[in-house]
Amino acid sequence: MVEMKDFLSNDEIAWCPGCGDFGILNSVKKTLVKLGKQPKDVLLTSGIGQAAKLPHYIKCNCFNGLHGRALPPAVAAKIVNRELTVLVSAGDGDCYGEGGNHLIHNIRRNVDITVIVHNNQVYGLTKGQASPTTDPGYVTKIQTEGVILEPIHPLQMVIALGGGFVARGYSADSEHLSWLISEGINHKGFALIDVLQPCVTFNYKNTYEWYSKRVYKINDDKSYNPQDLIAAFQKAGEWGDRIPIGIIYKSEKETYEEKSGINKRAPLVDENIEDIDISSTLKEFI
Amino acid sequence: MRNELTIKIAGEAGQGMQTIGIALSKLFKRTGLNIFCNQDVMSRIRGGNNFTQLRISHKPIYTLRRDSDIVVALDKTSVSLHSKNMASAGIMILDKQKYNIADNQKTFFDVPLYDMAKKTGGNELFVNSVAFGLLAAITGIDFGYVEAVLKDIFSDKTEEIINKNIETARSGYDYAKNNFKQDVFAMKADKDKKQLLMNGHDAVALGAIRAGCKFYSAYPMSPSTPIMNVMAHFAKKFNIVVEQAEDEIAAINMIIGASFAGVRSMCATSGGGFALMVEGLSLAGMTETPIVVVDAQRPAPATGFPTRTEQADLDYLIHAGHGEFARAVFAPGTIEQTFYLTVRAFNLAEKYQLPVLIMTDQHLAESYRNIDKFDMDRAKVKRFIISKEESKAVTNYKRYQLTESGVSARAVPSWINDVIYADSDEHTEEGHITEDAGIRVKMVEKRFYKKMSGLSKELEKPVVYNLKGAKIILIGFGSTYGVLKEVSESLSNKRVGFIHLSQVWPFPSKEMIRLLKGAKKTIAVENNAAGQLARLLRRETGIKVDKSILKFDGRPFNVNGLKESIGKLLKVF
Numbered sequence: 001m002v003e004m005k006d007f008l009s010n011d012e013i014a015w016c017p018g019c020g021d022f023g024i025l026n027s028v029k030k031t032l033v034k035l036g037k038q039p040k041d042v043l044l045t046s047g048i049g050q051a052a053k054l055p056h057y058i059k060c061n062c063f064n065g066l067h068g069r070a071l072p073p074a075v076a077a078k079i080v081n082r083e084l085t086v087l088v089s090a091g092d093g094d095c096y097g098e099g100g101n102h103l104i105h106n107i108r109r110n111v112d113i114t115v116i117v118h119n120n121q122v123y124g125l126t127k128g129q130a131s132p133t134t135d136p137g138y139v140t141k142i143q144t145e146g147v148i149l150e151p152i153h154p155l156q157m158v159i160a161l162g163g164g165f166v167a168r169g170y171s172a173d174s175e176h177l178s179w180l181i182s183e184g185i186n187h188k189g190f191a192l193i194d195v196l197q198p199c200v201t202f203n204y205k206n207t208y209e210w211y212s213k214r215v216y217k218i219n220d221d222k223s224y225n226p227q228d229l230i231a232a233f234q235k236a237g238e239w240g241d242r243i244p245i246g247i248i249y250k251s252e253k254e255t256y257e258e259k260s261g262i263n264k265r266a267p268l269v270d271e272n273i274e275d276i277d278i279s280s281t282l283k284e285f286i
Numbered sequence: 287m288r289n290e291l292t293i294k295i296a297g298e299a300g301q302g303m304q305t306i307g308i309a310l311s312k313l314f315k316r317t318g319l320n321i322f323c324n325q326d327v328m329s330r331i332r333g334g335n336n337f338t339q340l341r342i343s344h345k346p347i348y349t350l351r352r353d354s355d356i357v358v359a360l361d362k363t364s365v366s367l368h369s370k371n372m373a374s375a376g377i378m379i380l381d382k383q384k385y386n387i388a389d390n391q392k393t394f395f396d397v398p399l400y401d402m403a404k405k406t407g408g409n410e411l412f413v414n415s416v417a418f419g420l421l422a423a424i425t426g427i428d429f430g431y432v433e434a435v436l437k438d439i440f441s442d443k444t445e446e447i448i449n450k451n452i453e454t455a456r457s458g459y460d461y462a463k464n465n466f467k468q469d470v471f472a473m474k475a476d477k478d479k480k481q482l483l484m485n486g487h488d489a490v491a492l493g494a495i496r497a498g499c500k501f502y503s504a505y506p507m508s509p510s511t512p513i514m515n516v517m518a519h520f521a522k523k524f525n526i527v528v529e530q531a532e533d534e535i536a537a538i539n540m541i542i543g544a545s546f547a548g549v550r551s552m553c554a555t556s557g558g559g560f561a562l563m564v565e566g567l568s569l570a571g572m573t574e575t576p577i578v579v580v581d582a583q584r585p586a587p588a589t590g591f592p593t594r595t596e597q598a599d600l601d602y603l604i605h606a607g608h609g610e611f612a613r614a615v616f617a618p619g620t621i622e623q624t625f626y627l628t629v630r631a632f633n634l635a636e637k638y639q640l641p642v643l644i645m646t647d648q649h650l651a652e653s654y655r656n657i658d659k660f661d662m663d664r665a666k667v668k669r670f671i672i673s674k675e676e677s678k679a680v681t682n683y684k685r686y687q688l689t690e691s692g693v694s695a696r697a698v699p700s701w702i703n704d705v706i707y708a709d710s711d712e713h714t715e716e717g718h719i720t721e722d723a724g725i726r727v728k729m730v731e732k733r734f735y736k737k738m739s740g741l742s743k744e745l746e747k748p749v750v751y752n753l754k755g756a757k758i759i760l761i762g763f764g765s766t767y768g769v770l771k772e773v774s775e776s777l778s779n780k781r782v783g784f785i786h787l788s789q790v791w792p793f794p795s796k797e798m799i800r801l802l803k804g805a806k807k808t809i810a811v812e813n814n815a816a817g818q819l820a821r822l823l824r825r826e827t828g829i830k831v832d833k834s835i836l837k838f839d840g841r842p843f844n845v846n847g848l849k850e851s852i853g854k855l856l857k858v859f
Contacts, residue, residue, distance in 0.1 A: 011718045039705050045543070048710070056707065056718050061699040063546050064709040064719075065539060066569050072536045073543025079527055080501055081547040083700045102539075105532035265525055269548040269698060270674070273498025274667055281492065281520055282659065285482045 002033055011056045020197030020208075021050055021118055023171035025057055027178040028087070028116070032060070035085075035182055043084045045074040047099060049091035049125050050199075051118035068098025075111040075256075080268040082257065085185060088115040093123050096132040096152045107161040107190055111256040114184040114191045117154065118171075120199035121206050128202035138205060154194050155236035159229070159249050165191035166236065166249040170215050171198070172208055176245065183247060189255045196243070211243070218246035226250045287472050289344045291425065292351050295417060296337035296368050297360030299330050302414045305439065307338030308483075308654065309418055312435045314342045315483050315656045317427055318476025322347045322768070324653040324842070329508070329592040335363050342425075342473060348620060348655065348768025352846040356424065356471060358417045360399070361385065369393070379420070395466070402457045412454040419458030426472030429459055482657050486650035486765075489621045490580055491516035493628025494552050495524050496665050499578070501544035501551040503529045503537040508592045509648040510554040510582035534559040538566030538579065545575045546708055548671070548698035550632050554580035557599050558589065564606045567641050571611030571733060573708045574686065574694070576635035576642075578628070583647040585840045594840035595648035597764050597813035600822065603643050604791040610730065612737035615643045615791035616746070619767025621657050623788055624650065627746070629665040634744075637670045638737050639696055645790075647813070649842040650765035670696065677701035685717040688728055692736025742792045750801060751775070752783030758852070758859070759802070760784040761831060762811040763819050769843040770811060773852065776845070780856065790819070793826040802829055807859050810834045811848065832859075 007029045015021050032042060042060035046052035048067035055062035061084070063073050070090045078086040095103055095117045106113075122140075123129040129140050130147045133154065137146040158166045165187040169177035177195060184191035196215065198208045218224050218235060226232060232249035257263040295306050304325055311323045322341045328334040341351055353373040359365045362385035365378065372378070372393065380387065381399040397420065403412040415436070422432045432455050440448045484492075491513050494502070502517045504510065518528040531537035534555050541551035555563060560581045570577045583599045585591035603615050614634055618624040624646065631642040672680060672695055680702040687694040694715075699706050707717030712729060714720045749767070751774050753759060760782065762770045770784040785801055787794065802808065808831040810820035817834040824830050835851045837843055 011716075014719070040703055041700050043547070043699055053719065056709075059705055061705045062707045062709070062717070063543065063573070064707075064711065065542070065573070066565055066710055069535065069539040069566070069569075072531070072539035073546060076501060076503070076529075076540040076543035076551075077547035077699075079529070080544045080549045080551075081698070081700060084547065101532050102536055105536070260527070262527060268500040268525060268527060268544075271498070271500055271525055271549075273500070273550065274669070275662075276496055276498055276524065276667070278492060278496050281495065281523070282482055285484045285488065286480065 002036055002038060004029055004033055007032055007039055007059050009057050009059045013057050014053060015050060016201050018200040019050065020120060020171035020199065021054060023174050023177065024116065024118055024195055024197060025054055027174045027181055029058060030178040031181040031185065035185060037085055041083060041085060043077055043086045044089055045070045046089045047094040049094050051089050051091035051094060054089040068094055069102065070094060071099060071102040071106045074113050075106055075109060078111050078113050079262065082267050086113040088113060090115060090117050092117060092119040092121065092131045092133045096154055104161060107158060107163045109256050110164065110189045110253055112189055114181065116181065117192065117194045118197045119194050120197045120203055122199050122203040124199050124202055135205065153237060155248055156233060158192050159233050159236055163192055164189045164251050164253045167193045167247045168245045169193055169195045170211060170245050171195055172212065176217065180247065189253055214241060214243040215245045216242060218244040218248065287469060287474055291342045291471060291473060292354045292373065293340045293356045293421060294337050294354040294368060295358045295360065296335060296364035298332065299328060299334050299336050300332040301360050303327065303336045303338045306414050306418055307340060309435050309439050310340050310421065311483055311654045312438065313422060313427060313431055315481060316431055316478045318478055319344065319473055320346050320656055322350060322653060322655050324350060324649065327593045335367055349772050350842065350844040352844040358421065360413055360417065362387065397461060402461065403454055406457040407450045407454040412450060415451045415454040416458035419455030420462045423459040423462030424466050424471045427475065429456065432459060482659060483654055484621060485652050485654045486621055486624045486646050487512040488516055489624040490628050490644065490646065493625040495520055497629040497632035498550045498667050499526065499552045499632065500549035501527050501541060502553065503531045503540040504553045504555060505531050505534045505537055505559060507556045507559045509584055509651045510556050510580060512651065513554045513580060534562035535566060538563040541577050542566060542570055542575050545577055550636065552578040554582060556582050556584050557586045568607035568609055569710050570641040571607060571613065572710050574639040574733065576639050578631045578635055578642050578644065580644045580646060582651050583645060591840040593648065595813060595842050596838060596840060597647055599645060600790060600818040603645055610734045611640065612638065612734055612741060613641050613643060613791065614741050614789065615645060616788060617645045617764035617790050618788050619764055619786050621655055625660055626664055627788060633668045638693060638740055640737055645764060647765050672697045672702065674701050680704060684715040686713060686715045686729065688715060688732060691740055692732040738792055745792060745794045746789035748794060748797060748801065749786045752778050753801060755781060756783035756806065757781040758807045758809060759805050760809050760811050761819065763787040763790055766811055766813065766843055769845060769848050772845050773848045776849065777852065782852065793822060795826045798823060798829065799827050807832045809855060811843065813837050
């Protein structure tokens with residue numbers, strides 16, 4: 001049996017008081033307890049930003065890499081060591097901006113990992129610039145006349161690229177988010193959960209109040225079918241007065257592990273490499 | 287009868303220069319001769335002018351000659367392009383009718399190459415096999431060898447295709463028997479020594495496989511791609527995952543993730559791709575994650591000459607990455623050295639938990655040579671990781687525990703009953719983010735001073751020749767080994783020796799000071815414009831070379847060219 005205290009890290013938390021990230025941290029821990037995961041069997045990777053600090057605040061394996069590059073180490077670690085439950089903690093700038101190319105291609109790769117994007121629609125650590133998801137018109141020190149670029153629509157993008165598990169959570173609803181994360185982990189393949197997460201210091205617009213008034217749980221509506229691609233795509237684009245949270249799209253696809261056949265081979269990390277015999281190989285060079 | 291011969295086959299891209307190069311290399315190797323074969327190709331899929339140059343000798347050879355004894359021109363352009371750089375009494379084999387050439391130069395040997403290809407094979411594409419048979423006959427090789435080699439290199443083709451190749455080769459062979467003087471270019475065949483035939487990048491891949499590399503990721507880029515091809519070819523057999531990355535940034539970050547998770551991993555690229563990897567290199571340094579990265583150099587800046595050769599990334603590789611951290615950089619000069627140093631790169635990376643870079647270049651990568659079988663006792667895997675068995679006893683694990691050597695015990699996630707934190711931020715011994723000045727200093731000392739000190743105690747020794755009493759010492763690194771060796775040997779009566787460095791970082795300063803003590807004249811020989819090795823030598827030892835011979839036209843050095851350059855300097859000295 002694992003308990004919340006098993007995932008307790010002794011690292012001091014460096015987030016602003018009231019940060020939406022606390023809700024995400026709590027949800028991740030709750031999920032891991034619920035699923036009975038051992039800290040030693042969980043790997044959390046991250047890039048750089050406030051979201052990237054999350055792995056330090058949980059007792060589990062952590063690879064805190066470079067900005068935008070949380071995904072490549074995550075998929076490779078999973079490929080070579082399938083015992084690990086691999087989660088990624090990324091920010092909106094991290095995952096949708098700097099690391100966009102990795103997102104695109106890891107959706108295609110479909111390795112069994114779960115990506116949690118802390119989407120606060122602003123850059124926090126660099127002090128308030130627009131992120132790829134900042135609402136148009138939002139004024140910053142750089143975007144002095146308001147953001148003029150169209151925001152990325154992450155859920156639609158992931159669905160369009162063939163992502164098999166696409167969800168949106170809200171950091172203030174920890175129970176619901178924890179359910180989404182556990183569904184994401186249980187999903188076989190690449191799962192992305194975009195989490196609305198108020199930045200209490202830099203985002204003057206998308207506040208707790210702003211989100212709380214708008215979010216509604218899509219899966220409460222029994223007529224909504226997350227396996228209906230067209231409906232899901234439409235729902236993923238809903239933004240404004242009403243913002244859906246929940247499992248937007250779900251479809252089982254063959255994973256990288258299955259397609260490559262590595263799931264049928266010994267985990268690479270268990271291979272004995274002490275004296276690999278390459279003599280039969282050298283016959284091809286005669 | 288000849289002891290030595292250089293053959294050049296030239297034609298358009300897509301005419302299979304590489305295939306005929308390999309076929310001829312196998313042919314002569316199996317008859318007990320020594321070969322050195324390189325490719326000169328343009329960065330295009332069809333057209334242009336490509337050639338394969340093959341040097342054959344009774345004694346072991348490591349490099350090229352400039353001048354060809356036999357040129358086979360498979361198109362009209364090749365005739366004019368390759369008329370220069372022919373040996374005295376060299377011949378040009380061409381198809382005058384096909385190329386619409388009326389000239390009757392003394393060197394020309396008109397052969398209806400295309401006519402034979404069409405008549406026998408039904409398709410002009412078989413011109414290659416005609417030339418193959420023709421060359422075997424001219425050099426006095428028995429047709430049995432020709433047949434065996436064709437069966438071997440086309441083993442994945444249908445029987446019909448194999449037979450057509452054999453028939454067309456036979457037509458070329460018979461033509462030469464009937465129309466060429468028999469003894470002029472004949473090479474005395476020897477016993478097949480059953481040696482291996484490979485190029486530098488085959489050796490990198492085989493070294494990686496032997497070293498236990500289990501995860502390879504790269505983005506295709508000339509001239510590094512053949513490493514990925516060989517790794518992929520053997521991936522299933524050795525349970526290796528070869529993953530084509532979306533870009534070089536992903537490639538290096540993936541191999542870092544794989545290594546963090548406990549397996550040996552590698553990526554390869556060329557200069558431009560390496561530029562994208564540089565932040566990742568710094569990440570490996572900071573997180574103390576062992577990785578092996580190959581930079582297959584090509585002429586730059588930017589796109590440069592994609593398919594040609596240069597050694598201009600020396601400065602770049604020893605400095606790449608923001609901040610200060612230890613690394614090792616190897617610059618192998620032969621195929622054998624490439625194999626052994628690749629294995630060593632993995633051992634060293636794991637021992638010190640840092641990136642090890644291997645610099646090759648197009649010339650080393652794509653030149654074939656016959657070599658003895660590898661000595662596996664010299665290619666042993668040494669592991670530096672907490673084993674699965676030992677892991678059970680590990681508690682209170684600190685990934686970055688401060689130690690005398692700067693190296694902390696490395697554990698595999700999920701094996702130990704504890705967790706592992708690795709961080710790109712400055713971090714505590716536990717791996718958590720810190721801003722503490724004291725810890726910062728200790729961690730920099732760990733990653734940089736202590737590891738550099740460890741690395742410096744086990745450097746690859748430079749290879750030296752004829753230094754005692756030498757009037758001139760040539761100094762080089764990487765792929766110039768062969769040309770330094772042959773030129774020095776042939777000028778040994780003029781008291782020329784050489785020093786070849788196969789490890790350029792940490793720089794073997796003490797050894798170089800010792801070797802160059804009392805040296806009369808020194809000449810750095812480098813495939814770059816800045817004289818980067820000479821500069822590095824001066825920076826690290828205070829020793830200034832007397833002259834530099836620099837070649838940066840995208841082509842490798844050859845024996846004749848280098849001898850001429852040294853000859854000029856001999857007059858000055």
